[in-house]
Amino acid sequence: MEISKDFEVVEDLRQSKEYGMYMESIGWEAIKIKNTNFQVFIKRLGPVGIAKLQRTKGELPMGIIENILKENHVMMCKIEPIHITPYPPLNLRGGIKEGDILKASGYRLSSWPLLGTKTLRVDLRPAEDKIFNSFKKDCRYILRKVLSTKCEVLKNDYKNFYEIWKKSARRKNLWIPGEKEYKSLVGIFGKKVFCITVSNMAGALLLTHKNTAFYYYAGSTAEGTKLNLPYLVVWEAMKEAKKRNCKMWDFEGIYDPRWPNKSWKGFTHFKKSFGGKEIEFPGSSEKWRWPI
DSSP states (O other): OOOHHHHHOOGGGGGGGHHHHHHHTTTOOOOOOTTTTEEEEEEEETTTEEEESSSSOOOOOHHHHHHHHHHTEEEEEEESSSSBBBOEEEETTTEOOBBBHHHHHHEESSSSOOOOOOOEEOOSSSOHHHHTTTSOOHOOOOOOOHTOOOOOOEEHHHHHHHHHHHHHHHHHHHHOHHHHHHHHHHHHHEEEEEEEEEEETTTEEEEEEEEEEEEEEEEEEEHHHHHTTTHHHHHHHHHHHHHHOOOOEEEEEOOOOTTTOOOHHHHHHHEEEEEEEEEEEOOOOEOOOOOO
């Protein structure tokens, strides 16, 4: 699939100032690498720690990263870049070889990524009718049907969304953050967060960063799912994101056969009905620094 540069250069919210503040509010330390947009998140586990760098864009300063890990007694680090940084060509026994800088630094591909290794992005720059018409036929049919009914669409009713989300998680036997952590996220992102709820049965929370809206949390009750209300939630959220001058919509993860998780297939079918372009990431690489 040919992907335009506009879809490749999206700066991820995990490298935003607000996300760093949020991570610190839930017990992580956010260390900003000077003269870069990179943040290293470290979680203390007694005398040692674990670390992660997520959705980094550009050349990884591995020497600086290693010094940070060493100073903070990190026993395990996971790095999930937007793309692989090539290692400069080196003379190896008379030959020239270019490789992956992560592998050259002792990192190996992990079998358990922390973030989705593939996502779906929708261009929000066209007019609303053009965006709507870019959706798949079944999606347009469902939306027209739902729009013909009387649905109450509310914006920024954060308490209502959290209750819907809790019911959705309980129904699917999924873990979600506690209310204190959720309120911290909403409070820190401030004007860069919004939520949409429909008829107290479906909703989504969106985080925005650098003109991109990230479909961060979503949920619906059994009745809301039966009535196809999540479709209307996404459409209303896309229109709101467009009003906020967002140029791109990121669905925050879809099914990836490289790291197969069957439970992702259902919501991936739902997300793909809105069209867009698929973006692949190189996955998660990890390094164990034990014994320290």
